[in-house]
Amino acid sequence: xxxxxxxxxxxxxxxxxxxxxxxxxxxxxxxxxxxxxxxxxxxxxxxxxxxxxxxxxxxxxxxxxxxxxxxxxxxxxxxxxxxxxxxxxxxxxxxxxxxxxxxxxxxxxxxxxxxxxxxxxxxxxxxxxxxxxxxxxxxxxxxxxxxxxxxxxxxxxxxxxxxxxxxxxxxxxxxxxxxxxxxxxxxxxxxxxxxxxxxxxxxxxxxxxxxxxxxxxxxxxxxxxxxxxxxxxxxxxxxxxxxxxxxxxxxxxxxxxxxxxxxxxxxxxxxxxxxxxxxxxxxxxx
Amino acid sequence: xxxxxxxxxxxxxxxxxxxxxxxxxxxxxxxxxxxxxxxxxxxxxxxxxxxxxxxxxxxxxxxxxxxxxxxxxxxxxxxxxxxxxxxxxxxxxxxxxxxxxxxxxxxxxxxxxxxxxxxxxxxxxxxxxxxxxxxxxxxxxxxxxxxxxxxxxxxxxxxxxxxxxxxxxxxxxxxxxxxxxxxxxxxxxxxxxxxxxxxxxxxxxxxxxxxxxxxxxxxxxxxxxxxxxxxxxxxxxxxxxxxxxxxxxxxxxxxxxxxxxxxxxxxxxxxxxxxxxxxxxxxxxxxxxxxxxxxxxxxxxxxxxxxxxxxxxxxxxxxxxxxxxxx
Numbered sequence: 360x361x362x363x364x365x366x367x368x369x370x371x372x373x374x375x376x377x378x379x380x381x382x383x384x385x386x387x388x389x390x391x392x393x394x395x396x397x398x399x400x401x402x403x404x405x406x407x408x409x410x411x412x413x414x415x416x417x418x419x420x421x422x423x424x425x426x427x428x429x430x431x432x433x434x435x436x437x438x439x440x441x442x443x444x445x446x447x448x449x450x451x452x453x454x455x456x457x458x459x460x461x462x463x464x465x466x467x468x469x470x471x472x473x474x475x476x477x478x479x480x481x482x483x484x485x486x487x488x489x490x491x492x493x494x495x496x497x498x499x500x501x502x503x504x505x506x507x508x509x510x511x512x513x514x515x516x517x518x519x520x521x522x523x524x525x526x527x528x529x530x531x532x533x534x535x536x537x538x539x540x541x542x543x544x545x546x547x548x549x550x551x552x553x554x555x556x557x558x559x560x561x562x563x564x565x566x567x568x569x570x571x572x573x574x575x576x577x578x579x580x581x582x583x584x585x586x587x588x589x590x591x592x593x594x595x596x597x598x599x600x601x602x603x604x605x606x607x608x609x610x611x612x613x614x615x616x617x618x619x620x621x622x623x624x625x626x627x628x629x630x631x632x633x634x635x636x637x638x639x640x641x642x643x644x645x
Numbered sequence: 646x647x648x649x650x651x652x653x654x655x656x657x658x659x660x661x662x663x664x665x666x667x668x669x670x671x672x673x674x675x676x677x678x679x680x681x682x683x684x685x686x687x688x689x690x691x692x693x694x695x696x697x698x699x700x701x702x703x704x705x706x707x708x709x710x711x712x713x714x715x716x717x718x719x720x721x722x723x724x725x726x727x728x729x730x731x732x733x734x735x736x737x738x739x740x741x742x743x744x745x746x747x748x749x750x751x752x753x754x755x756x757x758x759x760x761x762x763x764x765x766x767x768x769x770x771x772x773x774x775x776x777x778x779x780x781x782x783x784x785x786x787x788x789x790x791x792x793x794x795x796x797x798x799x800x801x802x803x804x805x806x807x808x809x810x811x812x813x814x815x816x817x818x819x820x821x822x823x824x825x826x827x828x829x830x831x832x833x834x835x836x837x838x839x840x841x842x843x844x845x846x847x848x849x850x851x852x853x854x855x856x857x858x859x860x861x862x863x864x865x866x867x868x869x870x871x872x873x874x875x876x877x878x879x880x881x882x883x884x885x886x887x888x889x890x891x892x893x894x895x896x897x898x899x900x901x902x903x904x905x906x907x908x909x910x911x912x913x914x915x916x917x918x919x920x921x922x923x924x925x926x927x928x929x930x931x932x933x934x935x936x937x938x939x940x941x942x943x944x945x946x947x948x949x950x951x952x953x954x955x956x957x958x959x960x961x962x963x964x965x966x967x968x969x970x971x972x
C-alpha cells in the first residue's frame with residue numbers, strides 16, 4: 360500500500376507503535392468529539408436516586424451507566440468524555456504555543472548571541488531550577504482559572520526548554536556554509552532565520568514536541584487535582600479524580616475510571632512520540 | 646586539585662546567579678499576581694484600617710524593588726523572615742480573628758523549612774532507591790539481549806509507567822494496598838512504613854527514565870572495541886559487564902539524573918499532597934495557596950539551591966568516573 364511518497368511518513372506508517380498509538384488516539388478523539396452528542400446523559404445532570412452506581416462489569420452495574428455514577432448521580436462516562444475534550448484542547452494548544460514562542464526566541468538568541476542571549480539563558484536556567492508546579496500554582500491559586508489562563512500558565516512554565524534546545528541547534532547551524540552564503544548574498548538576519556534555518560531544524564523539534572503534549576496533559580490533570588484547573592461543575596480529569604478520592608472506600612470507580620482513560624490517552628501519545636523518534640533516528644543513520 | 650577548586654568556585658558563582666534570578670522571579674510573580682496575603686492574615690471581618698496597618702508593618706506598601714532589597718539584605722545576614730500566616734506554636738492555618746493577640750508570634754521561615762527537610766529527603770531518597778532498583782538491572786538486561794523478552798517487557802514497562810500520572814498511581818496504590826489489602830498505612834506520617842507507598846509512587850516516574858538511559862548507553866558501550874578485547878582476553882562476562890561496561894555507561898545516566906532532579910521534586914510535591922505526607926511539598930502547596938510570600942521565597946531558594954548543588958555534584962562525579970572529562 361502506497362501511503363505517501365515522503366520516506367519519513369512511509370516508515371512512520373509501518374511502525375507498529377505509531378499505528379497502534381494513532382488508532383487509540385483517534386478513537387479517543389472521536390469519543391471526545393461525538394460522545395457527548397451520542398450519549399443519553401448530560402455530564403452536569405444530577406440524579407440523586409442513582410448515586411454511586413457501580414460500572415457495568417460489577418454486580419449491580421447496568422449499561423445505562425457503563426462507568427457508573429458519582430456521588431451526585433451524574434453519569435461518569437459523560438463526565439470523563441467531557442474532561443477528555445478539555446485535556447486534549449489544553450494539551451495541544453499549549454504545546455503549539457510553547458513550540459512557536461520558545462523556538463522563535465531560541466533561534467533569535469542563538470543566531471544573534473550577545474547580551475540578549477545571555478539574559479535569556481540566565482532566565483531559562485533560573486526557571487528550570489524551580490519546579491514548574493510551584494510557578495503554576497502561584498499564578499493559578501489566586502485567579503478563578505479558566506481554559507485560557509490555564510493554557511497561558513502551562514505555556515509560561517514550560518517554554519524555556521524549547522528556547523534552550525533550538526538555541527543549541529542554531530549555535531551549530533550558524534557556522535554552516537548555507538548560512539554564510541545567505542549572509543554574503545545580503546539576506547537579513549530575520550530572513551535567514553525564517554527562510555533558511557527554521558525549515559531545517561524545526562521539524563525535528565516538532566517531533567519531540569509530540570511527547571510534550573502528554574506532559575502538558577499530565578500537568579493539567581495535576582493542577583485539576585489540586586483544584587487549580589477547570590472549576591467544577593465542569594468536569595476535568597483532575598477534578599473528577601480529586602472528587603473520587605473522597606469516596607475511595609465505598610465507590611472506588613469514581614477515582615479510577617477517569618485515570619484509566621487518561622492513562623490510555625497518554626500511552627497512545629507516547630507511543631506515537633517514541634515511534635516517530637525511532638523512525639527519525641533510523642533515517643538519520645541511513 | 647587546583648582544577649577542582651577553580652571549577653567549584655566558578656560553578657558556585659554561576660549557581661548563585663541562578664538562585665538569585667529564581668528568587669527574583671518568584672518574588673515579582675507573587676506580588677504582581679492578584680491575591681492579598683494581608684486579607685488572609687487578618688481574616689475577612691477585619692476593618693480596612695487594620696488591613697492597611699498590617700500591610701504597612703510588613704512593608705508591603707513599599708516599592709517592589711525596595712522590598713526585594715530588604716529581603717536580600719536579610720538573607721545575607723541569615724534571616725529568611727517570618728511566615729505571614731503560620732504561628733510559632735505550630736498550628737498550620739491562619740485567618741484568626743484580626744484582634745486575636747496570639748496571632749502575632751509568627752514562625753520563622755527557616756525553622757519551618759528545616760523541620761520538614763528530613764521527611765522529604767527520606768521520601769526522595771527512598772524513591773530514588775526504588776527507581777535504581779527497578780530501572781538499572783532491567784535496563785542492563787534489556788541492553789544485553791536487544792529484542793529479547795526482557796527488552797520487550799522493559800519497553801512495555803517504560804511506555805506504561807511514563808504515561809501513568811503519579812498522583813493517580815498514588816490513589817490506586819492507596820486503594821489496593823491500604824484500603825483493600827490493609828498491608829501498609831498511607832495517610833500522614835507516623836513511622837517508616839508510611840513512606841513506602843508515596844516513595845513508590847514517585848519512583849515510577851523516575852524508573853523509566855533511568856531504564857531508558859542506561860539501556861541506550863549500555864548498547865553504545867557494548868559495541869566498543871574494548872569489550873571485544875576483554876572477551877578475547879577471556880574475562881568472564883559478568884566482570885566485563887559490571888566492571889567495564891556499566892562504569893562507562895554511567896556518564897549519561899548521571900547527567901540525566903542531574904536534569905531530572907526537577908521532575909523528582911515536582912513529583913514529590915504532588916505525591917506528598919495525595920498522601921497528606923507532612924514534608925516540604927505539602928508545605929509548598931499550602932504556602933502558595935495561602936500567599937505566604939516569605940515561606941514561598943524560602944522554599945524557592947532551597948529548591949533552586951538543591952538543583953544547582955546536585956548539578957555541580959553530577960559534573961564532579963562524571964569527571965571522577967571518566968577521567969578524560971575536564972571541568
